[in-house]
Amino acid sequence: MLENVADGFLGLFMFFAHWLSPGNDRGEIRIEAVRELKTRSVLECFISFEWNERMSDLIDAGIPMRFRILSYSDRGDSTLSIRTLFCDVGEYTYYISDSLIVPAIDSVYVSKEYRQIYRALREYRHVMRSFARSASYFQIEAVLLPSRVSHLNRSIDMSDICGCRRFATRVISKQRGK
Amino acid sequence: MRLWRQLELEWKVLLLAAGLFVAFAWPVQRFVITRLSETLFQSIDPDLETTLRAELADAEGGQRGALKEHIERYRQTRVLMPIVVKEQQRLLIALSIGLFMLFLLLALWVLKRLTRPLKDLARAVDRIGKGETAQVARVSEGALGIVEQAVVNLQEELVALREQARMQGMETAWKDIARVMAHEIKNPLTPIRLTLDRMEERSGSGRGVSNEDLTKFLTRINAQVDMLERLVDQFRSFSREPEVRLAAVDCAALLRTVADGMGRSLTTTIEGAATIQSDPYLLQQIFLNLLKNSLDAGADRVSAVIGTGVGAVTIALQDNGPGIPPAHLGRIWLPYVTFMKNGSGLGLAVVKQLVETLRGAVSLVSPPGQGVRITLTFPTDLTGEN
Numbered sequence: 001m002l003e004n005v006a007d008g009f010l011g012l013f014m015f016f017a018h019w020l021s022p023g024n025d026r027g028e029i030r031i032e033a034v035r036e037l038k039t040r041s042v043l044e045c046f047i048s049f050e051w052n053e054r055m056s057d058l059i060d061a062g063i064p065m066r067f068r069i070l071s072y073s074d075r076g077d078s079t080l081s082i083r084t085l086f087c088d089v090g091e092y093t094y095y096i097s098d099s100l101i102v103p104a105i106d107s108v109y110v111s112k113e114y115r116q117i118y119r120a121l122r123e124y125r126h127v128m129r130s131f132a133r134s135a136s137y138f139q140i141e142a143v144l145l146p147s148r149v150s151h152l153n154r155s156i157d158m159s160d161i162c163g164c165r166r167f168a169t170r171v172i173s174k175q176r177g178k
Numbered sequence: 179m180r181l182w183r184q185l186e187l188e189w190k191v192l193l194l195a196a197g198l199f200v201a202f203a204w205p206v207q208r209f210v211i212t213r214l215s216e217t218l219f220q221s222i223d224p225d226l227e228t229t230l231r232a233e234l235a236d237a238e239g240g241q242r243g244a245l246k247e248h249i250e251r252y253r254q255t256r257v258l259m260p261i262v263v264k265e266q267q268r269l270l271i272a273l274s275i276g277l278f279m280l281f282l283l284l285a286l287w288v289l290k291r292l293t294r295p296l297k298d299l300a301r302a303v304d305r306i307g308k309g310e311t312a313q314v315a316r317v318s319e320g321a322l323g324i325v326e327q328a329v330v331n332l333q334e335e336l337v338a339l340r341e342q343a344r345m346q347g348m349e350t351a352w353k354d355i356a357r358v359m360a361h362e363i364k365n366p367l368t369p370i371r372l373t374l375d376r377m378e379e380r381s382g383s384g385r386g387v388s389n390e391d392l393t394k395f396l397t398r399i400n401a402q403v404d405m406l407e408r409l410v411d412q413f414r415s416f417s418r419e420p421e422v423r424l425a426a427v428d429c430a431a432l433l434r435t436v437a438d439g440m441g442r443s444l445t446t447t448i449e450g451a452a453t454i455q456s457d458p459y460l461l462q463q464i465f466l467n468l469l470k471n472s473l474d475a476g477a478d479r480v481s482a483v484i485g486t487g488v489g490a491v492t493i494a495l496q497d498n499g500p501g502i503p504p505a506h507l508g509r510i511w512l513p514y515v516t517f518m519k520n521g522s523g524l525g526l527a528v529v530k531q532l533v534e535t536l537r538g539a540v541s542l543v544s545p546p547g548q549g550v551r552i553t554l555t556f557p558t559d560l561t562g563e564n
Contacts, residue, residue: 022267054257061253088251090234101494149258150250 001094027164029127029140031171042130043171044100047142049125049162056117058147058158062089065158066145073135078102082145085124094120135173142167188289192282199278207274218259226252261298279404299329306333309340327561331529354523363409366402413524422535424560427458429484429493436465437480444473450484452491455559465489467525468552472497474518474525477549485557493554510542536560 028110033044047067059065064086072078081104085096096111114120131138146155159165182190186426227249234245248412294320302312314333316326328534373395387395430451437446446469471478477499485492502510506517511530516523526542533540545551 036244057257061257062250063254063257088246089244089250092415151247151254152258156258 022042026166029142029167029169031121031169032126036133037130039133040041041133041135041138043140044130044139045127045129045140045169047125047127047167049144049167051121052161054161055158058116058156058161059085059087059109060089062087062151063147063149063156065124066147067141068145071129071131071138071140071177073131073138075132075135077131077138078134079129083124083127085120096120096124137173138171140169140171155167186293187284188293191289192285195282195285196278199274203274205276207267207270210316211263211270215260215263219298220262222252222256222259227285260448285417295326299326302333304335311337323465359413363406366405366409370399371401372414422457422560425458427456427461428453429461429491432458432461433465433482433484433493436462436469439466440469444469444478445481446480446482448482448484452484452486452487452558454491454556455561456556457560460536461556464529464554467529468495471525472550474497475499475550489558491556491558493556494551496551496555497549499549501549502542504544504546507542507544520544 002106006097007083028048029046030048031043032046035042035044050125053101053117055065064084068080069083070078070080077102079140082099082101084097084099085094094114094117096114100107100109109119112131113125116124119140127140129140140164144157144159144167148155180348183258185193199350230249230252231243234242234249237245246503276286280341299314303313306314312333314326314330316323316330318326377387377392377395380391416522430448433446433448436447437444440446475497477497481496483493483494483496502517510517510526515527533554533556536556537560539555540555541553543551543553
């Protein structure tokens with residue numbers, strides 16, 4: 001009898017713990033196209049996460065959205081980059097930047113400027129990676145990083161709003177052949 | 179409701195506390211957070227960005243950068259406000275739940291400590307009620323200490339009363355045994371004494387005792403000595419576990435033999451037949467005691483019905499005696515308890531003991547005006563039963 005009551009309390013506690021914990025469900029990276037070149041394959045992917053007004057508000061307030069994108073295969077095609085979406089609050093302009101950490105450290109690419117967030121977002125979600133055709137699998141993982149709120153000296157976790165922190169997909173050679 | 183009644187006191191208190199927490203603490207914190215959010219939002223000037231942007235349009239160089247930062251700060255504050263409030267709310271709830279859990283554990287510990295002496299007392303009283311000895315120590319102060327002392331006193335009084343009752347019971351039992359034994363022994367002794375007196379008188383007067391008279395006197399004395407022997411046997415058979423010697427027993431034949439020994443004073447009819455593996459001597463003693471009991475009670479007819487069931491045989495004996503008053507039925511199996519003028523009080527007690535020795539059962543009913551009906555049940559094979 002008392003064990004049941006104790007279980008009830010434990011269940012209640014677990015419920016609250018789950019409710020209070022940040023979202024860490026695994027999201028999806030959709031493969032949109034695979035182009036086969038002579039020695040390499042180029043993969044076009046789409047990070048599939050929900051967009052809402054609250055996220056727009058955060059970006060519009062100059063808070064950057066950052067993804068750490070890691071891709072690798074069994075042939076050693078490893079790439080690690082940080083992709084950022086940020087807004088110039090004064091000019092109402094959105095930019096996307098890619099900081100390539102591996103293999104070339106501090107190689108930064110900044111996109112053209114966008115006047116509308118949804119257009120910027122379309123490019124932001126698109127990820128293109130290439131890997132050796134001889135690879136038997138290829139894995140892409142994207143992790144939403146905490147964003148720095150510069151003027152309030154703190155950071156926020158956008159995955160609470162987005163509902164997902166990790167996104168991943170794996171391509172194996174059989175699947176690619178199709 | 180039944181579940182609630184089964185819960186212990188401390189769990190009831192804790193559940194009530196949990197209910198109160200959910201019922202009051204939750205809405206209260208929601209109300210406080212809502213009020214806080216409203217106040218914070220009201221503190222932000224909604225037109226500030228418009229003003230800053232107007233200034234930004236005309237600004238140049240360093241001033242432009244500073245204005246951009248102001249706009250950014252304003253926007254970040256505005257957008258982060260609900261998130262921060264939500265965070266604080268979560269923190270508050272987590273803290274409340276943590277504190278509540280801590281309170282629950284503390285309350286449980288305190289309640290357990292408080293109720294432990296009461297539970298110990300309840301267990302002790304329960305044991306005392308069952309006649310066992312319970313260790314009750316006075317360890318608490320105040321009202322609980324008074325209750326503990328009362329239980330200690332109660333136990334002491336009960337022990338004294340039980341001892342007194344035991345002693346009284348033993349004394350009464352010994353008196354009864356002595357009375358019955360004296361009476362039973364005296365019964366045959368009187369005719370022996372009278373016979374010896376007559377023999378002494380005859381030889382004293384010089385008349386002498388003829389061989390015929392001597393035989394008569396000796397027969398009479400012999401009969402009384404037999405009776406004394408039977409009496410001693412009865413006492414002995416009651417005081418020790420009889421030895422069981424198994425053999426095939428024809429119940430009807432055995433009952434017929436015993437009934438024939440009763441002479442013409444008791445007519446016995448027997449219906450049915452059964453053969454069982456049991457002790458013929460013990461069965462004979464059972465039948466003898468029961469038929470003699472009927473005869474002594476004033477019956478002149480007994481009808482016996484033997485029936486067989488699955489693994490058991492039933493022997494029902496019905497007499498036409500005066501029966502036993504309902505008030506006496508509860509005590510008839512007790513040793514040295516008799517309601518007959520010349521009874522020893524051992525007949526039915528011996529029967530019960532022997533039946534149980536043979537792994538059987540005996541029951542007695544006596545509807546008013548219908549004599550006594552005794553039903554004996556024995557296993558068909560005592561070897562298998564054992």
